[in-house]
Amino acid sequence: MIGGIAKAGDHVNCFRTFREFINCGMVLDNYPSPLVIRACRDSRDLIMGRVIHDIVLKSGLPVDLFVCAALVDMHGKCKVIDDARQLFDQMPKKDLVTWTVMVSGCEESGNANESLVLFDWMIEEGVQPDKVTMVNVVYACAKLGVMRKARLVHDYISRNKFFLNVILGTAMIDMYAKCGNVDFAREIFDAMPQKNVVSWSAMIAAYGYHGQGRKALDLFPMMLSSGISPNRITFVSLIYACSHADLVEEGLQLFSSMQDYYAVAPDLKHYTCMVDLRGRAGRLYEALKLIESMRIEKDEGLWGSLLGACRIY
């Protein structure tokens, strides 16, 4: 029952039912479902997560691999990595998923270096990483931004003949871009047998933060002709690329076609890019007018973008 509600994604209802269950004084003859723990993770509800953790500790039941992996994952994603690690270290048996959620938790809570240490360690322990592990390791390299590590991980992926699926490939595009080599990113992109809107957006973003706006823009029609529709992130990446390559007119045109042809409503990020685009080009008054015309809530990043432009000019 509780698991079913959790699976349906109704976290609030799931927790309420779970509380009722506990309050009834029901005796747990089994652990709470990992699905409930997953619901805590997805709603970043650490309080509820700790309640469940406590129940597990007090139940006196033998350690269950699934429950523990879910708990490690939940703690990691809630950024209480010490608790995740403690649980992890106490587990007598660790399988592939246990190691993977620990790798992911470290990088999620800001210690990407430790992710890579764990990765080496799991291999030493004789646990073979799979594609999900590799996505997390690649993601850790992207966060670190260290090319030497990126090459090592790429080597590992090639040596072990991992299939370059959409998710792994996209993570690698991002990794190479953030480690400073957009051409390596492009090689991965070209080698991918399948690409989705996320892959295309990642490649566009990669050219964007390397200042190669024209190349980013060239990808857009290619993406469309391969039958992929852009989303809001695609447009953030495109406009960002324009603003960092002095392609003002192109950026303005994208911003209007985004709404007129692709029915993507501009959000705060799009406005920030547009303020940045005009600001970098010295069109400060237009940038201010745009901010004034906005009907959504403004944040410090938006104003910061305008202030940055004021400083330049």
Place this chain on the structure above:
DNA sequence: ATAGGGTTAG
């Protein structure tokens, strides 16, 4: 019997 892990902006 069933249950745990994955990609793009900022």
